[in-house]
Amino acid sequence: MFTTFRLVPYLLLAGLVALAPAPVAALSDAYKDNLYETGILKPVDSVLKVKVGDRAPDFRLKAVSGEQVSLGDYRGKKHVVLSFIPAAWTPVCSDQWPGYNIVKELFDEHDAVLLGISVDSLATLFSWTNQMGRLWFPVLSDFFPHGAVAAAFGILRTDGTAERALIVIDKQGIIRYIDVHDVNKRPPLDALARELEKLPK
Amino acid sequence: MRGVGIVKGETAMKRILVACLALVALLAVVPSLQAAAPPGPGQQMPDFELPLPKDGADRNYLGLTGRLFSFGGGSFRVAETKAQAVIFQVFSMYCPHCQKDAPNMNTLYNLIEGSQRARGKVKIIGVGAGNNPYEVGVFKKKYQVPFPLFPDGDFIIHKKLGDVRTPYFIVIRIMPDGSHRVVYSKLGSFGDPARFLDDVLTMTGI
Missing domain, CATH: 3.40.30.10 (Glutaredoxin)
Known part of the structure; x- marks a missing residue:
């Protein structure tokens, strides 16, 4: 009898875990049934290695389009927004870059470029981003050495995915803004727009 | 001996009460966690403003x-x-x-x-x-x-x-x-x- 009652808290906990809500996203029908449900993840699972005011670590990565993109290429020319997403074919990530795809003017207005970065392979990124329509910004693969760029910024999670992070770097290569966002939620666009406003003209 | 039996009985009653309250709490939480279904033809829109x-x-x-x-x-x-x-x-x-x-x-x-x-x-x-x-x-x-x-x-x-x-x-x-x-x-x-x-x-x- 007592043994049964001792189990009650554990049964309740198990019930609540089983009923825990999925990450919040309004899934586009563009992905059909092909998205992998991650469940609720630890909001942040890494330790930043950079801070606002630091020089951003340089990198060179291959884009889905085939070109090599280096952060240094933009030095003295454009502000750069890095959008790291945790993983392709997952709910919240699939619900983020398509929004950036309709606000090119916002980046142009502030003389900024957007670079999308994921630790997924080029092949995976190719098939995934194809569902989003033609993206105007480069999508870079930080696959091998696995997550090296994410690790340099200190946003590689312990499971090998990256954080959902936005990093704004000015034309001098200095980090102006870091948002390591709750991985389960999409960063609101207006927060990024406000940071772009603050960049020197 | 009789006194000990009463105390044990009270403890058991308390545990039953706590378990019942916990189950009621869980049942109250479940509907808010479960997604509703979209309204189908013939039905009404869910209540929202x-x-x-x-x-x-x-x-x-x-x-x-x-x-x-x-x-x-x-x-x-x-x-x-x-x-x-x-x-x-x-x-x-x-x-x-x-x-x-x-x-x-x-x-x-x-x-x-x-x-x-x-x-x-x-x-x-x-x-x-x-x-x-x-x-x-x-x-x-x-x-x-x-x-x-x-x-x-x-x-x-x-x-x-x-x-x-x-x-x-x-x-x-x-x-x-x-x-x-x-x-x-x-x-x-x-x-x-x-x-x-x-x-x-x-x-x-x-």
Whole structure:
């Protein structure tokens, strides 16, 4: 009898875990049934290695389009927004870059470029981003050495995915803004727009 | 010995009580965690309110001009729209299909406004699932959306509609007595706007 009652808290906990809500996203029908449900993840699972005011670590990565993109290429020319997403074919990530795809003017207005970065392979990124329509910004693969760029910024999670992070770097290569966002939620666009406003003209 | 037995009995009773309370708490939490299903034909829209639009043209379009603004801005239910039918779209500015569909939606609006049979009787309302006011504004400006769009930044309405994928369309028929029923509830683009408007007019008997 007592043994049964001792189990009650554990049964309740198990019930609540089983009923825990999925990450919040309004899934586009563009992905059909092909998205992998991650469940609720630890909001942040890494330790930043950079801070606002630091020089951003340089990198060179291959884009889905085939070109090599280096952060240094933009030095003295454009502000750069890095959008790291945790993983392709997952709910919240699939619900983020398509929004950036309709606000090119916002980046142009502030003389900024957007670079999308994921630790997924080029092949995976190719098939995934194809569902989003033609993206105007480069999508870079930080696959091998696995997550090296994410690790340099200190946003590689312990499971090998990256954080959902936005990093704004000015034309001098200095980090102006870091948002390591709750991985389960999409960063609101207006927060990024406000940071772009603050960049020197 | 007898005293010990009473204490043991009281402890057991307390445990039973705690277990019962915990189960009641769990049962209370379960419905809020479980997603509702989208309303199907013949059913009613789930109960939720939208804020009165700040834009006078939107208020006029929805026939809500007589509504008084409260300190919070005021609100209305979809079925309170001055119309005989409402095409209710769940979209997101982050949804590629909604972006692709936006010109189609504008065509549908223009067809309605250009039709003697539909004008003033069929209205369109869009709700941006997970989109805050800024994001809805971006979508409205980008695609020059002529009908009212509302934010649902915290997915409250989206959850009540069954966590539907986007775009999702619900058509409701509003009766003269103010009652309503859903006549159409489907995921995905409706295709040709002219044919869809014909279908809406047929389904609603307008």
